[in-house]
Amino acid sequence: MNSYSVILENLVKYFGRRLVFNGIDRRFDSGNIYGVAGPNGSGKSTIVKIIANLISPTKGKVIHLHGDKKINYEHLHNYIGFVSPYLFLYDEFTARENLLYFSKIRGIDYDEEYANFLLSELNIYKRKDDVIRGYSSGMKQRLKFIFALIHNPSLVILDEPTSNLDTPGKEKVYEIIDKNRNDKLFIIASNEESDLSLCGEIINLENFKNNGI
Ligand SMILES: Nc1ncnc2c1ncn2[C@@H]1O[C@H](COP(=O)(O)OP(=O)(O)OP(=O)(O)O)[C@@H](O)[C@H]1O
Numbered sequence: 001m002n003s004y005s006v007i008l009e010n011l012v013k014y015f016g017r018r019l020v021f022n023g024i025d026r027r028f029d030s031g032n033i034y035g036v037a038g039p040n041g042s043g044k045s046t047i048v049k050i051i052a053n054l055i056s057p058t059k060g061k062v063i064h065l066h067g068d069k070k071i072n073y074e075h076l077h078n079y080i081g082f083v084s085p086y087l088f089l090y091d092e093f094t095a096r097e098n099l100l101y102f103s104k105i106r107g108i109d110y111d112e113e114y115a116n117f118l119l120s121e122l123n124i125y126k127r128k129d130d131v132i133r134g135y136s137s138g139m140k141q142r143l144k145f146i147f148a149l150i151h152n153p154s155l156v157i158l159d160e161p162t163s164n165l166d167t168p169g170k171e172k173v174y175e176i177i178d179k180n181r182n183d184k185l186f187i188i189a190s191n192e193e194s195d196l197s198l199c200g201e202i203i204n205l206e207n208f209k210n211n212g213i
Pocket of ligand 1: 191
């Protein structure tokens with residue numbers, strides 16, 4: 001498996017005149033788990049969305065490397081798994097249909113066996129043919145993990161990964177992260193101490209608020 005890296009070069013984000021963060025230079029390498037911390041509104045979701053190329057930085061850039069090859073943004077979705085409170089599932093479809101259509105949209109072969117394995121791991125296999133509308137918030141969160149992992153991505157970005165999860169759900173998520181920590185790159189945005197305790201290195205966004213004055 002090739003290594004995967006994300007390089008942030010002088011990343012700056014403003015929304016209008018409000019500075020979110022300024023001057024972030026970092027390199028993240030696979031085989032590691034990185035944390036992004038900071039109080040509510042400090043920019044954790046914003047920075048991970050920028051890393052996933054869902055929104056643009058005001059200044060600076062993000063480089064994704066697979067081995068020593070730079071990845072074009074149009075192919076980025078093949079390499080990234082993203083769990084986020086901002087990710088929406090199709091409420092009228094079942095879990096299985098959601099996974100199937102998601103794979104089609106992404107142009108990846110749907111691996112039913114692997115999907116069933118993940119559904120069992122996350123303990124929602126028995127509900128896979130129920131429409132999502134009837135899922136609890138914790139079940140939806142479990143399904144988001146399956147979405148993030150189904151295409152075996154090199155980079156897994158987790159924004160508030162354990163929100164709505166019960167203790168067995170959290171433990172399962174930590175177990176999956178631990179199993180994959182050697183060959184994937186994990187970036188976890190969270191304020192939960194138990195999430196951050198998995199991380200070898202933590203960026204606190206409070207340290208990137210100065211205006212350069
Ligand atoms: N689309 C947007 N337009 C304007 N301001 C925004 C937008 N998205 C986020 N912000 C602002 O950017 C700042 C950072 O928000 P963000 O959601 O990244 O913080 P967070 O650290 O993830 O917060 P929380 O811990 O509450 O989830 C906040 O001041 C927020 O109001």
